[in-house]
Amino acid sequence: MTVRSLQPAVTRVRRFSWTQAAIYAVLTLGAFVAVFPFFHMVATSLKTYGSVITGAFWPWFPFGDEALQWQNYPEAITTIGWDKEWNIYLFSRYAINSIVVSLAIVAGVMITSAFAAYAFAQMEIPGKNFLFLLLLATIMIPSDLTIVPKAVMMYQFPNPFGTGSWYNTYLALIIPFLASVFGIFLLRQFFMQIPRDLFDAAFIDGCGHLRYLMTIVLPLSKPALVSVALINFIWAWDSFKWPLLVTRDPQMRVLAIGLQQFLVQEGGTKVQLMMAFSSMVVVPVIIFYFFTQKYFTEGITTTGIKG
Amino acid sequence: MTSQATAVAQQRPFLTSRRLRKLREAGLGYLFLLPAFVILAIFEFWPVFYGAYISTCNWTVRGCARQLGLANYARALSDPEMWHSLLVTASYSIISVPLQLGISLLLAYLLFQQIRGKSLYRVLFFMPYITATVASASVWAFLYSPDRGLINEVAKMLGLPQLRWLGEPRGIFTMIGEAMGVTVPAWLAGPSLALLSIILYTTWVFVGYDTVIFLAGLGNIPHELYEAAKIDGANGWQLFRWITIPLLSPTTFFLLLYTVIGTFKAFNHIYVMTMGGPGDATTTASILIFQQMYQYNRYGYSAALSFILFSVILVITIVQNRFAGRAVVYA
Numbered sequence: 246m247t248v249r250s251l252q253p254a255v256t257r258v259r260r261f262s263w264t265q266a267a268i269y270a271v272l273t274l275g276a277f278v279a280v281f282p283f284f285h286m287v288a289t290s291l292k293t294y295g296s297v298i299t300g301a302f303w304p305w306f307p308f309g310d311e312a313l314q315w316q317n318y319p320e321a322i323t324t325i326g327w328d329k330e331w332n333i334y335l336f337s338r339y340a341i342n343s344i345v346v347s348l349a350i351v352a353g354v355m356i357t358s359a360f361a362a363y364a365f366a367q368m369e370i371p372g373k374n375f376l377f378l379l380l381l382a383t384i385m386i387p388s389d390l391t392i393v394p395k396a397v398m399m400y401q402f403p404n405p406f407g408t409g410s411w412y413n414t415y416l417a418l419i420i421p422f423l424a425s426v427f428g429i430f431l432l433r434q435f436f437m438q439i440p441r442d443l444f445d446a447a448f449i450d451g452c453g454h455l456r457y458l459m460t461i462v463l464p465l466s467k468p469a470l471v472s473v474a475l476i477n478f479i480w481a482w483d484s485f486k487w488p489l490l491v492t493r494d495p496q497m498r499v500l501a502i503g504l505q506q507f508l509v510q511e512g513g514t515k516v517q518l519m520m521a522f523s524s525m526v527v528v529p530v531i532i533f534y535f536f537t538q539k540y541f542t543e544g545i546t547t548t549g550i551k552g
Numbered sequence: 553m554t555s556q557a558t559a560v561a562q563q564r565p566f567l568t569s570r571r572l573r574k575l576r577e578a579g580l581g582y583l584f585l586l587p588a589f590v591i592l593a594i595f596e597f598w599p600v601f602y603g604a605y606i607s608t609c610n611w612t613v614r615g616c617a618r619q620l621g622l623a624n625y626a627r628a629l630s631d632p633e634m635w636h637s638l639l640v641t642a643s644y645s646i647i648s649v650p651l652q653l654g655i656s657l658l659l660a661y662l663l664f665q666q667i668r669g670k671s672l673y674r675v676l677f678f679m680p681y682i683t684a685t686v687a688s689a690s691v692w693a694f695l696y697s698p699d700r701g702l703i704n705e706v707a708k709m710l711g712l713p714q715l716r717w718l719g720e721p722r723g724i725f726t727m728i729g730e731a732m733g734v735t736v737p738a739w740l741a742g743p744s745l746a747l748l749s750i751i752l753y754t755t756w757v758f759v760g761y762d763t764v765i766f767l768a769g770l771g772n773i774p775h776e777l778y779e780a781a782k783i784d785g786a787n788g789w790q791l792f793r794w795i796t797i798p799l800l801s802p803t804t805f806f807l808l809l810y811t812v813i814g815t816f817k818a819f820n821h822i823y824v825m826t827m828g829g830p831g832d833a834t835t836t837a838s839i840l841i842f843q844q845m846y847q848y849n850r851y852g853y854s855a856a857l858s859f860i861l862f863s864v865i866l867v868i869t870i871v872q873n874r875f876a877g878r879a880v881v882y883a
Binding site for chain 2: 268269271272275276278279280282283285286289297298299356357358360361363364365368369370371373376380383386387388389390391392393394395396397398400420421422423424426429454455479482483485486489490500501502504505508516519520523526527530531534535538541542545546
């Protein structure tokens with residue numbers, strides 16, 4: 246004990262040490278590698294085609310005389326095309342699709358997860374443990390195993406809002422993802438910390454489970470709810486394989502698909518526009534992430550899983 | 553029925569009201585669980601059985617045109633493409649998992665020291681993980697571009713050979729051999745440079761995630777152990793080897809399982825960067841399943857392929873649990 250209490254005052258004095266310098270060097274190199282591709286993306290999106298193909302890395306003042314090519318952004322949007330159905334740019338259509346789909350999934354996941362997590366954490370239900378094991382089992386089912394039958398089902402389910410099936414509709418993009426095992430897990434962990442006695446007290450005052458969940462549990466769990474919402478939003482925003490499989494029309498594409506199609510069609514010749522398109526997809530998310538990053542890391546380290 | 557219930561109620565009124573309360577709670581509980589379980593049942597559980605059925609069919613738009621029994625499986629097992637895709641998947645996994653875990657353990661351990669700006673570093677490391685895969689994969693495809701990509705520009709400046717990266721189907725050992733004037737036999741060709749380029753991208757994406765998890769694991773190791781060992785005269789390496797590594801093993805084990813499964817699922821970035829090419833150099837099992845379904849509409853066959861891939865993952869997970877699980881120290 247005495248040794249410990251004596252030590253800090255002596256050792257915490259900061260002096261230059263090679264070990265410290267090496268640690269900072271490695272960490273900074275790592276951070277540079279992590280961030281550099283984003284920087285390169287934005288830089289390329291502001292160049293002329295000429296300096297892209299000559300490989301000039303930094304054409305601007307004070308190293309060169311080229312102006313920033315902001316017009317690459319509107320040019321990228323017009324190059325992607327025009328949606329005759331809604332009379333807007335296809336880019337806007339992609340963005341609307343991505344936002345609608347992601348927000349709908351997040352809203353659905355929040356509702357289904359909050360109810361299920363509450364039932365698992367705070368209610369006495371026969372067979373609860375079995376059901377929870379069943380839930381655990383779904384994590385073990387790899388998405389590749391179910392993707393073929395799921396895609397087939399999208400052709401078979403009738404569309405209640407029109408003719409045809411779920412294929413090439415929002416239904417296919419949204420409904421299969423309205424429950425998240427990750428969300429249930431994370432919220433359950435959080436809800437379990439609320440002592441059951443609190444509910445018993447509320448119950449005596451005539452408060453039922455539903456009202457207790459809405460007025461006490463959810464407000465207490467705001468950080469966990471934010472984590473679930475953000476992480477699910479990022480996953481939904483990132484989804485590519487499924488929308489590629491179950492949509493056909495350009496009007497139903499999400500940003501990720503639009504980006505990949507653009508890469509296939511124009512990526513070879515219009516790199517600066519390609520990078521402008523990528524920046525428009527990535528930069529808003531990165532800015533958003535900087536303000537909310539605490540919730541991401543907390544959510545991920547609490548459960549350690551990806552949906 | 554009713555008379556019995558009232559009789560019981562008269563006998564022990566208190567208990568019955570409690571039982572009623574329990575019954576109502578159970579009913580409400582099931583109601584709460586229902587939405588999530590309905591979605592999971594339809595879109596996670598049922599497809600497993602439905603997929604098994606589809607895999608025994610010659611599946612067309614109109615459904616199961618003809619029952620084939622296990623013919624799709626027989627065809628898959630005798631298909632060299634299938635075996636090649638498993639080999640590519642295995643190479644991808646075997647190279648990328650240790651690379652990812654090694655780098656992220658190093659970064660996490662360094663971050664865990666007394667460092668200023670710890671959270672800033674963590675935020676930056678984590679950035680590739682949260683960005684849309686398609687976007688960052690496109691950026692990397694551009695970095696790798698043979699004629700105007702940054703990597704080859706830097707190589708040119710340094711006087712290094714310029715490579716085709718994602719477009720290079722030749723094995724890495726073949727290329728090294730050629731550079732040194734040695735002919736390397738075909739069986740020693742090694743993984744293709746295209747695959748290695750993809751692995752580098754994968755590492756870039758996931759190191760931040762793994763680092764965050766490792767950091768959480770490091771935070772769980774009781775600090776007193778380090779103090780005690782220091783008093784006993786242990787040096788930095790000994791602390792790392794005999795305290796950090798064993799006590800971090802549950803985290804490492806979790807990440808190992810998770811990363812291996814992740815490499816088997818890898819799809820988006822491979823599809824964006826190479827679409828499985830050049831040739832079949834980067835056609836992983838996941839890409840093959842998708843191609844068979846999306847391009848050739850062979851639903852039955854791709855369902856059979858996915859069951860084969862799943863059994864491989866299952867076997868690997870069990871083996872990992874057996875062997876790696878044994879090395880885990882639970883403090």
